Structures are given as C-alpha cells and as structure tokens.
Amino acid sequence: MGPLKGFRIIELVGIGPGPFCGMMLADMGAEVISIERVQSGGMKIKDIAMRGRRSVALDLKTPEGVETLLKLCEKADAIFEGFRPGVAEKLGVGPEDCLARNQKLVYGRITGWGQDGPLAKTAGHDINYIALSGALHAIGRKGEKPIAPLNLVGDFGGGAMMLAFGIVCGLLEAQKSGKGQVIDSSMVDGSAALMTMFFTLRGYGMFTEERGAGLLDGGAHFYDTYETADEKYIAIGAIEPQFYLQLLEKTGLDKQKLANQMNKSQWEDYKETLAELFKTKTRDQWCELLEGTDTCFAPVLSIWEAPDHPHNQARGTYTEVEGVLQPSPTPRFSRTKATITHGPRSSGEDTEAVLAEWGVLAPAGA
Numbered sequence: 442m443g444p445l446k447g448f449r450i451i452e453l454v455g456i457g458p459g460p461f462c463g464m465m466l467a468d469m470g471a472e473v474i475s476i477e478r479v480q481s482g483g484m485k486i487k488d489i490a491m492r493g494r495r496s497v498a499l500d501l502k503t504p505e506g507v508e509t510l511l512k513l514c515e516k517a518d519a520i521f522e523g524f525r526p527g528v529a530e531k532l533g534v535g536p537e538d539c540l541a542r543n544q545k546l547v548y549g550r551i552t553g554w555g556q557d558g559p560l561a562k563t564a565g566h567d568i569n570y571i572a573l574s575g576a577l578h579a580i581g582r583k584g585e586k587p588i589a590p591l592n593l594v595g596d597f598g599g600g601a602m603m604l605a606f607g608i609v610c611g612l613l614e615a616q617k618s619g620k621g622q623v624i625d626s627s628m629v630d631g632s633a634a635l636m637t638m639f640f641t642l643r644g645y646g647m648f649t650e651e652r653g654a655g656l657l658d659g660g661a662h663f664y665d666t667y668e669t670a671d672e673k674y675i676a677i678g679a680i681e682p683q684f685y686l687q688l689l690e691k692t693g694l695d696k697q698k699l700a701n702q703m704n705k706s707q708w709e710d711y712k713e714t715l716a717e718l719f720k721t722k723t724r725d726q727w728c729e730l731l732e733g734t735d736t737c738f739a740p741v742l743s744i745w746e747a748p749d750h751p752h753n754q755a756r757g758t759y760t761e762v763e764g765v766l767q768p769s770p771t772p773r774f775s776r777t778k779a780t781i782t783h784g785p786r787s788s789g790e791d792t793e794a795v796l797a798e799w800g801v802l803a804p805a806g807a
Contacts, residue, residue, distance in 0.1 A: 442777055444774055444777040444779075448472065449471070449472045449516060449517045449518050451519070451520040452474065453520070453523070453534070454475045455522065455524070457600075458551055458628070460490040461596075462600075462605045468770035469770070470780075477498050477788045488785055489784075491786070495794070496789055498789025514542045514546055519547035521548070522551075524552075525552065526562055543621065544621060545621050547615055547624065548624065549626065550623065550624060550626065552628070553600075553629065555629060566595075570595040570600075571595045571629075577589065579652065579658060581653060583652060584653070594635060599633075604626035611624055662712040662714075666741055669720065670721060670723045676738070694715075699711055762783070767781075
C-alpha cells in the first residue's frame with residue numbers, strides 16, 4: 442500500500458544502481474517487473490536489491506522478445522535501463538521505439554557519464570565518476586591520497602536515487618501533460634549535485650583543495666572518529682558551540698585549554714588530546730557516558746553490529762525477509778506505508794503470470 446501503488450514500471454535489469462532504483466520504487470508500492478535475460482542455467486546470486494518485484498525472462502536479441510517488451514510498454518507508466526548509450530536503440534527498445542507505443546511513458550536511463558559528451562560511450566565505475574565530479578578529491582586524510590567511499594556516492598546516491606527521483610517526477614508531470622519523456626541520469630551529474638553544499642563553502646572561501654583540513658572531512662578535532670581502548674571506534678560531530686561545550690564537560694576535558702574550537706591552527710593539537718582521552722575507555726564505556734546526550738556522539742558500528750543497536754531495533758531500521766537480514770524501506774509514510782512484498786525472484790520465475798495479468802500474449806521465441 443505504498444505511495445506509488447497503482448504505477449506499473451518496467452526494469453531492464455542491469456547491475457548496481459539499476460536494481461537499487463528498482464528496489465526503491467518497489468518498496469514504495471509500484472508494481473515493478475524486472476526484464477531479465479533468458480538464462481541457460483547455473484547458479485544465480487539473489488541480490489537483496491532485487492526484492493519486491495517479479496521476474497520476466499525475455500530474449501531482447503530476438504524480434505519476438507522485443508515485441509513482447511514493447512507490448513508491455515503499452516501497459517506501463519515507466520521503463521528504465523542502464524545500458525551504454527545507444528545499446529537500447531540497437532536492440533529496438535530505445536525511447537523512440539517505446540514512446541511510439543505509449544506516448545505517456547516515462548523512459549529512465551542511468552549511466553556513469555551521461556547520454557552524451559566525450560566520455561559517454563566509454564567504460565567506467567563509481568570511482569571514475571566521482572573522480573570527475575570533484576567528490577572523490579575531497580574525501581581522504583590530510584596529506585594522503587583520496588579514499589573511495591565504497592560505491593555509495595556515484596552508483597547509489599548520485600545514480601540510483603537520482604534516477605528514482607527523476608522517474609517519480611516524470612510520472613507526476615505525465616499525469617498533468619499526458620506526455621512521457623526521457624530521463625538522463627548521470628552518476629557524474631548526480632555526485633556533482635551531492636557536492637552542492639561544498640560549492641557554497643567554496644564560494645565563500647570556506648573550502649580548500651586540501652583534503653582532511655576542513656570542518657566536515659576529518660580535519661576538525663570535534664568532527665572525526667577516534668579509536669577506543671578495545672581497538673574499536675567512536676564518532677564525534679560536536680560542531681555547534683553548545684554541543685562542543687557539553688562534550689568537554691561530559692568527558693572532563695579542560696574547557697580553557699580547548700576553548701578555541703574554531704581556531705584551525707590548534708586543531709591538530711586538540712585532536713591529539715582527544716585521541717589520548719578516547720583511548721582510555723572501551724567503546725561501550727564511552728557509549729554509557731555519551732550516548733543519548735547532546736555531545737553528537739555515536740559508536741562506529743559494522744553492518745554486523747548495526748542491526749542489534751537498540752535505536753535501530755526500536756525503529757525497525759532493518760528487517761528479515763525470507764530469512765535474509767536487510768535494510769527496511771525508507772523514507773517512512775504515515776498513511777501509505779512502504780512494505781517489502783517478497784524477496785528476489787529466480788530469473789524468469791514470473792514470466793507467464795505477469796504476461797497473463799498484463800494481457801500480453803508472448804510470441805513463440807520471446
């Protein structure tokens with residue numbers, strides 16, 4: 442009963458950001474069907490990101506498979522793909538082909554570099570896209586090389602989530618205009634957009650090219666991680682003066698000695714003081730002292746530990762579906778609650794059922 446209930450969306454299954462976008466839409470109640478390749482056998486890993494939608498196997502290298510997909514487009518509200526530019530057109534399922542069957546169709550496309558530009562058709566991965574947008578350069582310790590922040594910034598934040606947002610925007614607009622359109626979601630563009638705040642700081646001379654020397658990149662002693670006595674870590678983010686003061690009071694640090702919070706010339710010395718202090722207790726002991734206060738404190742948890750934290754348990758941040766632990770749908774709605782209907786399907790498991798429900802008769806060889 443999520444907020445997207447009633448919308449029908451087709452996903453041409455790819456890797457990484459595409460499935461995550463599909464997961465977000467399905468979690469919110471859209472009927473998302475995943476078009477997968479006809480597989481000859483072998484074991485397939487069931488990706489959690491493929492939850493909540495049914496699988497239809499089509500061979501898009503045959504006229505029959507293409508025709509079946511185009512018939513499905515006639516019944517759909519949106520379709521999205523993550524091929525290199527030009528691949529969908531070559532298969533006969535590009536925007537012109539699909540919109541010719543359904544002028545109200547929203548056609549989403551996700552790539553690393555975008556649909557045009559000098560690099561559009563070249564290979565790449567998250568680390569390359571965020572390198573080009575300026576995001577990667579800013580992430581890392583002072584005097585050290587940039588650090589890849591997993592593939593969260595390009596693939597998922599700048600790619601999949603921007604595409605999901607774009608598709609929903611397209612669906613809303615199509616309801617007014619009666620016309621569909623093409624969405625070009627680039628991970629370079631998306632990760633650049635995530636850097637908006639830092640462009641503001643840059644404009645005011647408050648952000649430099651030096652890594653690990655600023656307010657939010659680990660340069661400040663009051664916004665960093667620290668090792669504890671048991672070789673675990675805690676995170677401190679006491680930016681505001683009142684929160685910083687409470688941190689000093691709760692930890693017993695000398696308020697006079699560390700009074701000049703925003704004096705960058707003293708940050709390194711202050712950081713050494715905090716590092717020595719936090720090594721005197723275990724992570725659990727610091728939790729007992731600081732968690733639940735306005736010191737802007739949290740333990741640094743692994744993905745094995747995070748689901749067991751009392752706050753995450755109270756909110757149901759993680760859930761188990763068909764025996765597999767995974768993050769719950771987000772964001773949350775007061776009335777049209779998002780749900781996970783089921784886990785990932787086997788490739789092609791729902792082909793006959795979906796085609797029958799959508800009123801599409803599959804030609805032989807599809």
